[in-house]
Amino acid sequence: MVLLSAPRWLRSRLTDRFWRVQEVLKYARHFRGRKNRCYKLAVGSVRRAFVRSTKARREKKRFLRALWITRIEAASLEHGLKYPAFISNLLKSQVELNRKVIADLAIYEPKTFKSLAALAQRRRQEGFLAALGDGKEPEGIFSRMVRHY
């Protein structure tokens, strides 16, 4: 016959409190002040840190895009173009590079970026001619669109 309920004089003690506390404190080791040592303060701080890190994943995308735009603006100003002109003319010439790639090119491949800036400049001039001239001048070469069907 197996006894299913333990008698009243049997008590169980919590023996791995240390490891349960360390599970939380290991995420708080790089905090400032008593939050990195005291469990009571660390619990709340670790929970808030996790919540903030999940919410920040959405902000990270915005932040990085703003960073790329700043870098592209700086690089295109070196070649005498402003950022809106650069991006809009690149899109009109059917160069669909995203800002991350263009920013990396501006850092690691400056000559390629210079040629991209020249392409945007040329397309800009052709756009001006098409808008202002409106006569018998021939169509621009870089303004031709390639259709993929």
Added chain:
Amino acid sequence: RYVRQLQRLQLLFSPTSADSRGARQFVEEAAVDFARQHPDVVLYVSPRSGRAPVLLAEYLNGTVREELINSKTSEEIVQLATKLAGQSGLDIIRIRKPFHTDNPSIQGQWHPLTNKPSALTVQGPRLQPK
């Protein structure tokens, strides 16, 4: 050609304790089949009394991974062993970037003087461009 990153698997268990029952069944039934299916992995079976059953995996880059197999059935140990055999020894942490290059720049990395005119190209009254 594929080189398996798992070098050796050490199965340490106790011949008498209750939680090594799965490990003992694995040794009786499935260990030989596992060894035949993975010929490039060395399987060491060492019964030691008074020891919690553990599966030690050593990889070619030196990392050693211990997996507790307390109260696991033979099939679960087989699945665990095949999972370890398919892993490489790299640490299981978050990969920051899915790409890496040793030579990120081919045309030369940008520095503040890349797009500035140099002494060779300046046309002044005295300097002649080459």
